Amino acid sequence: MTEQLRELARRRGFFFQANEAYGGVSGFYTYGPEGAALKRNVEDAWRDRFVTREGNMEIDSPTVTPEPVFVASGHLDGFDDMLVECAECGESHRADHVVEDETDIEDAETYPTEKVADIIADHDLACPSCGAPLAGQPVEEFNLMFDTTIGPGSGQPGYLRPETAQGMFTEFPRLKEYAREQLPFGVAQIGAGYRNEISPRNALVRAREFTMAELEYFVDPEGEGPDLDRVADVDLPLYPADAQAADGEEYVHLTPREALEEGVVRGEWVAYFLARSKEWFERVGVDMERFRFRQHLPGELAHYASDCWDAESEIDGGWVELEGVASRTDYDLSKHAEHADDTFTVFKQYDEPKTVERATVDPDMSYLGPEFGGDAADVADALEALAERDRAAFDGSAEQRSADSSSGETPREDQVTVEVEGEEYTVPTEKTGFSVEEVTESGRHVVPHVVEPAFGVGRAVYTVLAHNYHEDEVEGETRSVLRLPPEVAPTTVGVFPLMDKDGLGERAQDVAADLREAGLSVTYDDSGNIGRRYRRQDEVGTPYCVTVDYESLEDDTVTLRDRDSTDQVRVDVDDLADVLPSLTGGDRDFEDL
Incomplete structure (x- = not known):
């Protein structure tokens, strides 16, 4: 971001370092009046696209999370x-x-x-x-996690969440009920995250407290994919891993279907959300000439992810990550299933009942109890999980040992080994009660896979400001202007009296009040000459200004000014509440007036 824009952000109240009266701490920012409104509008546009229009649900989970959640997720070991x-x-x-x-x-x-x-x-x-x-x-x-204590004294260890995702994963057993156990379904959340960054920098790009907008989309790994016809015409600027490995910056421009057919993107849902993300970034004002999706290289791809792409924007010659779209497979729900006391599956009903072979165990607790003491129940649970996962582990027959020897593998003994909290326990196969039976099932439990579009809201705000800041010349003077899309602009319309006398101020106040009552975001300004007031609104991105003048007192019309072109037209006061929403919503162009 240019120094001019940094200065504008401070001076006009978009964002500034928090607690400056006490010296401030790097990585923490306060959004001022303009910035808070811009951020809220960006969030509302995200919610409209990824919650309302996609038919997903939204939750709001706590920011303080007990330690066992992050033991299960792997954050304590690898974040x-x-x-x-x-x-x-x-x-x-x-x-x-x-x-x-x-x-x-x-x-x-x-x-x-x-x-x-x-x-x-x-x-x-x-x-x-x-x-x-x-x-x-x-x-x-x-x-990077901030630790805390829950409760008095030594209490229970906890952490400020580094992402909103875990709140959606841990509540999955209840959320699936709200979705009537019908896959696919999505759960979204907008909220604060905390990371104790080593060296915060680039203002909102790398902060210690930030806002994320995340969608966890739960899908049946064997189910149908999205309707790609809905995004058939979206052009994706893709920077694949092989192009990066070749030290080139050659992007490929493909539709979602083309990207799948050519093997550039792995997974229909990933391709679908890349398209929806691009549409959204363009909608809120990111310059598509300075935007790309970069595929994760093999070395940076998470071990549980089958594919991941970062939406990136170019600012001052460098690329900033705005979003990650990842296929997380069943890693998250499976890990929580191992550690939590609940079920993280969805029951998938068959069209007709099926007869299948099912491996079961009925451990001899009279053996396990004396042998393993207080760990006996956990060992029994581990045996049951192993039977479901790998029935061959229980086959200690002479024929199997002979086959193992022929294949060069170590012959199996008549015993089974399981792991409980990092410690191995060995049980004679005959004491496990292992058997394979034919059962008739009406359905089966499925661990959903997760596709995750995760956005940094602050980074999106930062990019929107940087990409829409311009300097031009109006009436011989240099003008700083934020050409923000009207949907996200902090204020919709500025209302001014030409001068504050002869009843102009009172009439302008009435116009402002009526527009606020109509649900529009309005600022009123009667300070300084009219040109200066226009410049102030141009700097904060207000798309339209209304001026009440002497003609207004005669015929009840006002001057409506367009920010980008600086063109002006006369409009009836009674029509403003209809004209302005039609302009900001894109139903009408200013030239049409």
Whole structure:
């Protein structure tokens, strides 16, 4: 973002560092009056597209989450960034950012810490704060979650959520009931996330508290895909992994169906949400000439994801991630099923009952109890889960051992080994009560797969401001203007009296009050000459201005001014409440007036 726009953001109340009266803390921002309205409008546009129009449900879960949730999700073990600390000044930095800022390497975050430390040493990279050499300093993993305590005293450990997604996963057993166990269905959430960033930077791009808008879309892995005809004409600017590996910036422009047929995008739902995302970004004002979808490289693709694309925007020569669209398979629900005391499946009814073979166990608790004590019940549960997953593990027959030997595998014994909380337990096969029976089933339980479009709201706001900030010349003067789409502009219309005398002010106040009553966002301004008032509204992106003048007192018409063209027309006061919504909604062009 240019310095002019940063200054505008502070001066006009879009966003500024929080708690500046106390020195402030990096990574925390307050949205001022204009920014809060812009952010709210961006969120409402997201909700309209991904909740209302898609027929999904929305929830609002707590931001403080107990520790077991993040044990199950893997955040406690793997939600890390690479940290390097300067021995001279003591400042901590993102090691991968230091590498990317000072070398030609673009994806240092995908490298192991040892390799990043070697790159820092090989390139003699220095501390960004004081210039001291960083060579030889250890590069370590740093967990980004803010921890807290729930309850008095030592209480229960908890964390501020780093994403909204886990709230939707943990509540799945109840949410599936609201969806009548009919796949697919989507659950959305807009809310705050917290990450203890090592080195926050670029204003709203990398903050420690931020707003996310996430959709978890639960699908049957064997079910029907989306209706791609609904997005048939959407042109996707794709930057595939193979193009990145070739060090090129050659994008391919494909429709969702073409991207699937050519194997560029894996998964119909991923292709569908890429298209819906592009439509939404264009709708809120992201410049499509500076926008792309970049596919995750093999080294950065999460182990549970089958495909992931980042929506990125170009700002000041660099690319900023705005959204990730990931196919998360059944990882999340399966992990919570392992740790929680609830069911994370959906019952899928068959058209007709089926007779199938079902592996079961009936453990001999008179053996398990004395042998394993308090862990006996957990061992029994683990045996049951193993029978469902891998019945061959219970086959300790001589024929099987012979087959194992012939294939070069270690022969199996007449025993089964299961793992409970990291510890292995061995049980004689005969004590497991293992059997395979024919049963007639009316359906089966399915672990849904998840497709996740996850948006950073602050980053979208930042991009919309950057892409719509312009400077032009009006009447011989340089004008700063935000050409925001009317739908997301903080204010719809500014109302001014030509001057505050002869009853013009009172009439303008009445016009403003009537427009507010009609549900429009209105600002009133009678300070300074009319040209200055226009410039103030241009700077904050107000698409239209209404001026009450002496002619208004005679015929009850006003001057309506368009922000982008600066053209003006006369409109009846009584028509304003209808004309303005038709303009902001795109049903009518200003030229039509």
